[in-house]
Every structure is written in C-alpha cells, then in structure tokens.
Amino acid sequence: MALAARQPRTWSDARAERTLGAGAVVTLLFVVAMVVYVVINAWPSFSHNGLAWFGSGGNVDQQLHDIQLSPADPDQYVYHLRAWPLLYGTILTTALAVAIGLALSLLASIFLTEFAPRKLQRVLDPVVRLLAAVPSIVLGLIGILVIVPFVRDTLIGQETKSSLIYLVQLTGQSVAVAVFLLVVMISPIMIAIITDALRSVPKSWTEGSAALGVNRWRTMWRISVRAARPAMIAAVVLSTARALGEAIMLSLVASSAQSFSPNPLDGIYFFLEPVHPLAATIVDNAEALSATPLKQTVYAFAALLLLSSAILSIGGTFAKRSMRRYGIQS
Amino acid sequence: MATTTPPTPSAAPVRPATPLPPRRTPTVKAKTAPKDSWRTWPLRDRAGLALCWAAGIFFCLVAASIVLYMLYKGVTQLSLDLLVSSPESSQDQTKSGGILDPILGTLILTTIGIALAAPLGVTVALWLTEYGRPRWLARAVEISVEIIAGTPSIVLAIFGLIVFSQDFLSFLSFEATGGGVFGRSFFIAGAVMSLIALPLVVGATREALQSIPGHVREASYALGKTKAATIRRVLLPAIRPGIATGSVLGMGRIVGDTAIVIVLLGATVQLEAYGDTPVLGTLRGTGSTLTSYVYQNSPAGEGGSPDKAYAAAFVLLLIVLALNFSVDLIAAGGRRSRGGLSDRGKA
Numbered sequence A: 001m002a003l004a005a006r007q008p009r010t011w012s013d014a015r016a017e018r019t020l021g022a023g024a025v026v027t028l029l030f031v032v033a034m035v036v037y038v039v040i041n042a043w044p045s046f047s048h049n050g051l052a053w054f055g056s057g058g059n060v061d062q063q064l065h066d067i068q069l070s071p072a073d074p075d076q077y078v079y080h081l082r083a084w085p086l087l088y089g090t091i092l093t094t095a096l097a098v099a100i101g102l103a104l105s106l107l108a109s110i111f112l113t114e115f116a117p118r119k120l121q122r123v124l125d126p127v128v129r130l131l132a133a134v135p136s137i138v139l140g141l142i143g144i145l146v147i148v149p150f151v152r153d154t155l156i157g158q159e160t161k162s163s164l165i166y167l168v169q170l171t172g173q174s175v176a177v178a179v180f181l182l183v184v185m186i187s188p189i190m191i192a193i194i195t196d197a198l199r200s201v202p203k204s205w206t207e208g209s210a211a212l213g214v215n216r217w218r219t220m221w222r223i224s225v226r227a228a229r230p231a232m233i234a235a236v237v238l239s240t241a242r243a244l245g246e247a248i249m250l251s252l253v254a255s256s257a258q259s260f261s262p263n264p265l266d267g268i269y270f271f272l273e274p275v276h277p278l279a280a281t282i283v284d285n286a287e288a289l290s291a292t293p294l295k296q297t298v299y300a301f302a303a304l305l306l307l308s309s310a311i312l313s314i315g316g317t318f319a320k321r322s323m324r325r326y327g328i329q330s
Numbered sequence B: 001m002a003t004t005t006p007p008t009p010s011a012a013p014v015r016p017a018t019p020l021p022p023r024r025t026p027t028v029k030a031k032t033a034p035k036d037s038w039r040t041w042p043l044r045d046r047a048g049l050a051l052c053w054a055a056g057i058f059f060c061l062v063a064a065s066i067v068l069y070m071l072y073k074g075v076t077q078l079s080l081d082l083l084v085s086s087p088e089s090s091q092d093q094t095k096s097g098g099i100l101d102p103i104l105g106t107l108i109l110t111t112i113g114i115a116l117a118a119p120l121g122v123t124v125a126l127w128l129t130e131y132g133r134p135r136w137l138a139r140a141v142e143i144s145v146e147i148i149a150g151t152p153s154i155v156l157a158i159f160g161l162i163v164f165s166q167d168f169l170s171f172l173s174f175e176a177t178g179g180g181v182f183g184r185s186f187f188i189a190g191a192v193m194s195l196i197a198l199p200l201v202v203g204a205t206r207e208a209l210q211s212i213p214g215h216v217r218e219a220s221y222a223l224g225k226t227k228a229a230t231i232r233r234v235l236l237p238a239i240r241p242g243i244a245t246g247s248v249l250g251m252g253r254i255v256g257d258t259a260i261v262i263v264l265l266g267a268t269v270q271l272e273a274y275g276d277t278p279v280l281g282t283l284r285g286t287g288s289t290l291t292s293y294v295y296q297n298s299p300a301g302e303g304g305s306p307d308k309a310y311a312a313a314f315v316l317l318l319i320v321l322a323l324n325f326s327v328d329l330i331a332a333g334g335r336r337s338r339g340g341l342s343d344r345g346k347a
Helices: A011-054 A060-068 A084-115 A118-133 A136-163 A175-199 A203-211 A216-227 A229-245 A248-253 A264-272 A278-288 A292-325 B043-077 B080-084 B100-131 B135-150 B153-164 B167-172 B186-210 B214-222 B227-238 B240-256 B259-264 B278-284 B290-297 B306-346
Strands: none
Touching: A011 A292, A011 B100, A011 B135, A011 B153, A011 B227, A060 A278, A060 A292, A084 A118, A084 A175, A084 A216, A084 A229, A084 A278, A084 B043, A118 A175, A118 B043, A118 B306, A136 A175, A136 A248, A136 A264, A136 B043, A136 B290, A136 B306, A175 A216, A175 A229, A175 A248, A175 A264, A175 B043, A203 A216, A216 A229, A216 B043, A229 A278, A229 A292, A229 B153, A248 A278, A278 A292, A278 B153, A278 B259, A292 B135, A292 B153, B043 B306, B080 B100, B080 B306, B100 B135, B100 B186, B100 B227, B100 B240, B100 B278, B100 B290, B100 B306, B135 B186, B153 B186, B153 B259, B186 B240, B186 B259, B186 B278, B214 B227, B227 B240, B240 B290, B240 B306, B259 B290, B290 B306
16 A cells, blocks of 8 residues: 555545445444444433342243333333343353354364365365355244144154143243254355365465374374364354344244243253343343333343443454464454 | 374384475375274273264254255245245235235345445454554454354344334334334334344454455555555455455344344245335335244244245255355355466566
8 A cells, every 4th residue: 555655645535435435424323323322221221220220030921021011101110120140041042052062163164174075174164155155044944834843743742742731831932942053154254264265275284184194183183173273263252153143043943921030950851952142132121112111121121132242253263363373364 | 084183103203304394195995094003092082082973964964954854844834825925914825915015125225235345344344454553442343243243133123122213313214193103114124133243244254354465455555555545455355355255244134033023024924115215115115024924924923824834945045155155266266366466466
C-alpha cells in the first residue's frame, strides 16, 4: 500500500475511499448498536435479580410464566428469575458436543490427511462438505421424527418411563439426541479447520521424523497434531459459538415443555433426560414478546448469548492469528 | 496412501547437489515402505489407526444415512401437485395443500438478503484490503465482521424485531390496528438475513483480493490509473469469481436459516401481501419459507404433517446441495479466469 501513497490523489480517488470506508463503518456501527440495544433492553431483568439471575432456585418455567402474566402496570412488573437450569442446559449440551466433536473430528482429520486410501479420501472430502451444508432444520426434523421415537421406544422403554414419571417425563427428547445432532452439525467445521492445518504442516518436519525411524502414526500424532494445536483451539472456539446459538434444532430435539436439569449422578438416564438450553428458550418464548417483562427477560438471554459468542469470535481470531505466526494457514 | 508418505529408504539418501534428484521412485509399490506397514506398529499406534478409520467411516455413514433417508422420503412424498399448490391451514392432511408458497418465500427472501449483503460485503472487503487506514478502524471493522459471523441467528432475529418495531420504520412492515408496528415482513427478514450472509461475502472477496498479485496493481498504477480506477477496472473484474463464491455460500446460509424466518416473517402459511401495490405489498407482507414450513409441520409446530415436512426438507436439501455444487463450478471457472489475468499481467 506504500505505493498507493505516492499516487496523485484525485478527487474521485478520495471519494472512492470515503465511500468504501462508509460501508465498513456502517458494519462496525451496526455491531455496536446491536450490542448496546440488546444489553439496554436486557438490563431490567438483570438489575432486578442481581447476580442471583445466574443462580438456581424454584421452577424456571413457572417463573417465566409469572413474568409473562405480570400486571400491565410498570411498577408491578414481575422479574423474578433464576436462570441456572437454562444456563446449565446450554453449557451441558455445548460442552459435551464440542468435546465429542473435537475427538471425532481430530481422528477424522488425521484419517483424511494421512491414512485414508485415495479412493476413500475422494469420497470423504465431499462428505464433509455435504454434512456442513445440511441445514440444521433438516437435522432437527430427522431428529424429532426418527431418533427421538427410537430413543423413547427402544432405549428407554415403557417400564423405565413409567417408573420415572413422577420425576421427569422421558419423551425421548434428551441430552443424548441433542448432543449427537450437535456433533454432526459442528464436526464439519472442525474437520475443515483441522485438516487445513494438518495439510500445511511443513513437510520437512514430518520427513525429519520419518527419517529418524518414527512410524507414520507417531509422526502424525507427535509432529503434525502438535503443530496443529492452534487450529484445534480455533476449531473449538468457532464450533462452540455455533453450538451455543443453535436454537431451532435444539428446541425440536432437546426438551419438551419443561425445563429439567439432568443430574450426572443418574447414571445412564442422565443422557436420556430432557434439557432446555437458552437459545431454545428464546424460540419458545418468541411468540409472547408483547409482554414487556418477558421481552426484557428474553433479551437478557439474547444478551448473554451475544456476549459469549462475541468473546468466542474474537478469541477465534486470535487463535487463527497465532497459527499464521507459526506458518500454518487456517 | 496420502501425500505426506515419508520417502522410501531407497529414495531417501539423495544429496541436494545431485542434479534433478528423484524425490520418489515412480513405481506405485514404493508408496508404502514395507518397513512401515501398520502390522509392525506397537499396539497403541494400531489402536489409534483403528480409531481413525472408525471416525472416518462414522462420518461417511452419517452423511449417507441422512442423504439416503431424505432421498427415500422425498421421492415417496414429493409430487408435482405438492410443488405447485399453495398450502392451506387445515388439520386434515389431504386438504393442507402444497409447498408452493414456502418455495416462493425462500426465493424472495434469498434474493433480498443477497441483494443487500453482496454490495455491502464487497464494499467492506475492498476497503479492508485496499485501504484499511486508519489501522485501528480496520481492526475494529474486521472484529465486527467476526462478531456478526459468530452471533447466533436467533439473537440477530430478536434484535431485528426491536429495531424494526420502531414507529418510524413502520413503512417496512405494517401497523396493527392498535397502532403498534408489527415488525415482521419479507423486507425485514431479508434485511436481517443479509447479515448472516455478510461475513461469507466479505471473507470470500478478501481472499480473492489477497490472491491477486501485487504486480497487477502496480501495472495499473504504472499506466497512470488512479487507485479508484484500478479497483473499478482491474480488481473488480478479477475478483468476480470470489464475489460469486461468497454470495452463493451466503445464499446457502440464508436458505437454511430457520430462526430468523420464524421470528421475523410472521409465520403465516401463505404469502400474505399487505396493501395493494403488487411487489411492495408482498415485501411488506408476511409469509413462510421452506425452513419455517418444515418447522411448523414438525411435531413442534401446529401443522403436524410430517410427510409434507419431509417433502419440504427434501426440496430444501436439494437447493442447498445445488448451491454448494455451483460453488465448485465457480471455483473451477475462477481458476481459469485468474490464469488469464496473470497472463495479461505479464504481457
């Protein structure tokens, strides 16, 4: 760009810069406006509950219902909310999906770059792209019409269902289905990023390792995978943002009407219990936004998602930049 | 076997000084050195290899089962009649009509979204790559594009809802009888949709700009062209494939998004125009798309006709796959045209 500075700056040139810059600034202002708007709208919900907003206590569904039915008089608005079950739902599904997805994606990426026979490699590339392209609503539809009934009738069974009926209704909409579909949804992103990084590991490194008599698996595991660690961080960060914000699919397959917090001490049933993530709660309440307190509560959920995904996006940029410094492209 | 196969023992001891060193023996057999067969590996390494195979096959199986299942459902449920008739709200599955309106809705929404996102995205990418001063502003813009890319679409949707429910924006949707602005219309949904396409357009355009060698720009400057003229006459034609790739990827995202449609399109079964002006009325009116149709007809929605949801999902999947396929075609065409550009640069 130094060359451009020596150019005679004509009027039309300056105008071009200003016009293009205006578009960029509009984008920037839009993001600032979005954050400010959402946080301002969310503020009453946070300020009425204080830090207890994030805590647990009582029945979230009942609290949301009360908020929706609160009197029209602004002085008597009901804001009481303890949102922990919803937060727990989001954290649980996201963490499980990202952990499982990372393991599977790493293995699949190693397979794709190093060990797959040529023919299979030629199949796997489009397969990953196809999985990345499948809209989440299609996954959700298959989930609720095929996998959820399967889980309900085969994995859970009538006896278990009736034995637990007083504790929780096992409809088949469960942690396990939600996590499985999330894994299918986020893995293609991870595979794309990790595969790119593995492929751009300098050949001299792996050749050096091979020359020392290390076998191909260990070379891959000790050299390439280690070199690609920043890519794995970027992959985790970006796919966490995706999993956090997935609303429609999770509202289909993760929970029925009730908000339930699965307890890890329940053993195998832990994975078969329903869960209610934040984003899905927003969808479920999107119809009732005319009630001001509920609207502000829903914006509080949105603000939380917005801030955490923004932090993740910025973190992802830095992870990618550190990759570039080591000469590994993302 | 893959490309990073270590050199075979026969080819390894090659001195750099040797003219035209044979890097690898050209025989096929030499790809796997007999000494590094997995049979000789320790058990742990073999277990790792087995896990790799399992993961690779797992993803193949998942993709194959999704595609085959949707294909089976689509072929059995889809009919010409379904494609050309409008949906009716009826509990009776034989009377609930077809999916014409959702298909039209998807087309309208995608058109609006990409018509807004493509120019803005190209503008942002051009400014970032070609100008990008002051630096802090460029960094801030870059980060804000990243933030838009990471923001869940449901958050964008309900953000759009408050913004477009303002009184002075009522011309974009319509006012309810009570005086409140409805804040849901094709135009509004399309405007918010353009945001989820924007980062993809910016990314693909920047990549295309960065791949243009500097000497192309320098040649243009040497001929006395201003920077603006260089962008207009040299860079823009050269990055057309990049813009097209980004736009098509963005269209794929728009077509597949559900949350924004459900929140911002009013979720009426048919396209309901508002007012009498033909085009403007539709844009200000409400409707449905394939994604919201699928959602409404799944057990979660009111329609409750899974067969039609499958048919619509199949059409949706076909559209998305067609868009992805066209990305490949554009990329292939782009390689050809870029070759042409660098030839011209040399001449």
